Amino acid sequence: MLKNILNKLPRKSKLDSEGDLSHSTVSGISHHQQGSGGVSSAAAKRASASAVFPASMVSGIEPLVPFKDVPNSEKMNLFVSKLSLCCVTFDFADPGKNIVEKDVKRRTLFELVDFVACGGSMKFSEPAILAMCKMCSINLFRVFPPNYRANGGVSENDDDEPVFDPAWPHLQFVYELLLKFISSSCLDSKMAKKYIDHSFISKLLELFDSDDPRERDCLKTILHRIYGKFMVHRPFIRKSMNNIFYQFVFETDKHNGIAELLEIFGSVISGFALPLKEEHKMFLWRVLIPLHKPKSMAVYFQQLSYCITLFIEKEPKLASIVIRGLLKYWPVTNSQKEVMFLGELEEILEVINMVEFQRVMVQLFWRIGCCINSLHFQVAERALYLWNNDHIVNLIAHNREVILPIIFPALDRNDQSHWNPAVINLTHNIRKMFLEMDEKLFLSCHSHFKEDEVILNAEAEKRKEAWKQLEHAASLKPVIGNTAVLVSPLMT
Numbered sequence: 001m002l003k004n005i006l007n008k009l010p011r012k013s014k015l016d017s018e019g020d021l022s023h024s025t026v027s028g029i030s031h032h033q034q035g036s037g038g039v040s041s042a043a044a045k046r047a048s049a050s051a052v053f054p055a056s057m058v059s060g061i062e063p064l065v066p067f068k069d070v071p072n073s074e075k076m077n078l079f080v081s082k083l084s085l086c087c088v089t090f091d092f093a094d095p096g097k098n099i100v101e102k103d104v105k106r107r108t109l110f111e112l113v114d115f116v117a118c119g120g121s122m123k124f125s126e127p128a129i130l131a132m133c134k135m136c137s138i139n140l141f142r143v144f145p146p147n148y149r150a151n152g153g154v155s156e157n158d159d160d161e162p163v164f165d166p167a168w169p170h171l172q173f174v175y176e177l178l179l180k181f182i183s184s185s186c187l188d189s190k191m192a193k194k195y196i197d198h199s200f201i202s203k204l205l206e207l208f209d210s211d212d213p214r215e216r217d218c219l220k221t222i223l224h225r226i227y228g229k230f231m232v233h234r235p236f237i238r239k240s241m242n243n244i245f246y247q248f249v250f251e252t253d254k255h256n257g258i259a260e261l262l263e264i265f266g267s268v269i270s271g272f273a274l275p276l277k278e279e280h281k282m283f284l285w286r287v288l289i290p291l292h293k294p295k296s297m298a299v300y301f302q303q304l305s306y307c308i309t310l311f312i313e314k315e316p317k318l319a320s321i322v323i324r325g326l327l328k329y330w331p332v333t334n335s336q337k338e339v340m341f342l343g344e345l346e347e348i349l350e351v352i353n354m355v356e357f358q359r360v361m362v363q364l365f366w367r368i369g370c371c372i373n374s375l376h377f378q379v380a381e382r383a384l385y386l387w388n389n390d391h392i393v394n395l396i397a398h399n400r401e402v403i404l405p406i407i408f409p410a411l412d413r414n415d416q417s418h419w420n421p422a423v424i425n426l427t428h429n430i431r432k433m434f435l436e437m438d439e440k441l442f443l444s445c446h447s448h449f450k451e452d453e454v455i456l457n458a459e460a461e462k463r464k465e466a467w468k469q470l471e472h473a474a475s476l477k478p479v480i481g482n483t484a485v486l487v488s489p490l491m492t
Helices: 002-007 027-035 039-052 072-085 099-117 126-140 168-183 198-209 213-229 231-252 258-270 278-288 301-314 316-328 335-351 354-372 377-388 390-398 400-417 421-437 439-476
Strands: none
Touching: 072 099, 072 126, 099 168, 126 168, 126 198, 168 213, 198 213, 198 231, 213 231, 213 258, 231 258, 231 278, 258 301, 278 301, 278 316, 301 316, 301 335, 316 335, 316 354, 335 354, 335 377, 335 390, 354 377, 354 390, 354 400, 377 390, 377 421, 390 400, 400 421, 400 439, 421 439
16 A cells, blocks of 8 residues: 555655745755765665655645554655655745645644654664655745844844744644654664754754744754754854854844853753863853843843853852953943843852952942942942842952942932932931941041042032133133134123
């Protein structure tokens, strides 16, 4: 029965170029075939590919027999034939087109998913691995059309509705099939790495720019499985992801999958051995810290902060490096980002040791003082909330001789002139805390601040008087020709 059905399919080495067939190619597989040793080996692989991919019928796709109706010895051949059947692609922008054929393909994909999930002890053959990579490449590796990529990149607004791919009902089954195939114990990783190669992985990484969050979530899980199963590909995966981050930060500022890629890297970082390699430290300095720069940081901030915290937990001496990086990219004109920076800063200070804290406390509390004086009440509140953390208060208490003189002017200005009552109330509480902590130091700082304030006021008066004298002298000098003059307000 199986032979009768297979005989109906035309035996060609290439897919039919008419109808709705996709013209996608699998660069990774073809590259491997060209790189194989010997003419006879390449010819054998071409013959195998011809047998693996008989041309599917465009009009009226016939479903093949179920797996349960064939003996175990034929199931792998039937698996390859069903994969070949699924290599036909359709236009999902028109729901009324090829309804029957689409349903046949959907049911075939569902059957393949079930077969791979319940594969038992049957090992996947090399033609089966080749067929799987070919089918996934034809269905998944595509260029996103302009009308589909409506947003054009990362959105700053979390409330924006995501864009969904109309082909998702079929893409979902293809992704599920690929995930179960890679995760299967019946897959020999040594054999599969020839087809799930660098080219295949690069194409998968390109798909992370999809607007559809469901697709990015599937890709995240699949890439994580590939990273875990194919150790030989791990350096390449890390390098390729780094290149995506570099391009996003320093060139395009647009990419939809940064959050998912950082989530993958979070699990990768947790597996780093100690002491950390120089390569991994460079990733922290050259990738993770500059990722604080883009204005769309809110989209992936949670994943980024998690990766930063993992690095510091593994090697505490990196805390001062991270804080210097945050100060370098501090968003002085973006209040929302400033609040996020302060939140991440608190997480870092919770795990920092005293030595690393003392290396950065002067620059750090100068910036915190600026945040305390911010006219945006959320920034000022978030900065003042740092004193609610017992560990941070302990760090400050042990270094109060250095910190209080830096922070005192900001506290006094808030107390005198800030417009928000909640900020003023928090400022009072912190002043009271410092007073109870070291009354002598507090009074000394208050005295020095008043002295400095008198000096600054005197200098301001001198500058004001000097300008008045210049204006008066300019008003007495006659205007000749087109000479520019300073006009006094009294003369207008």
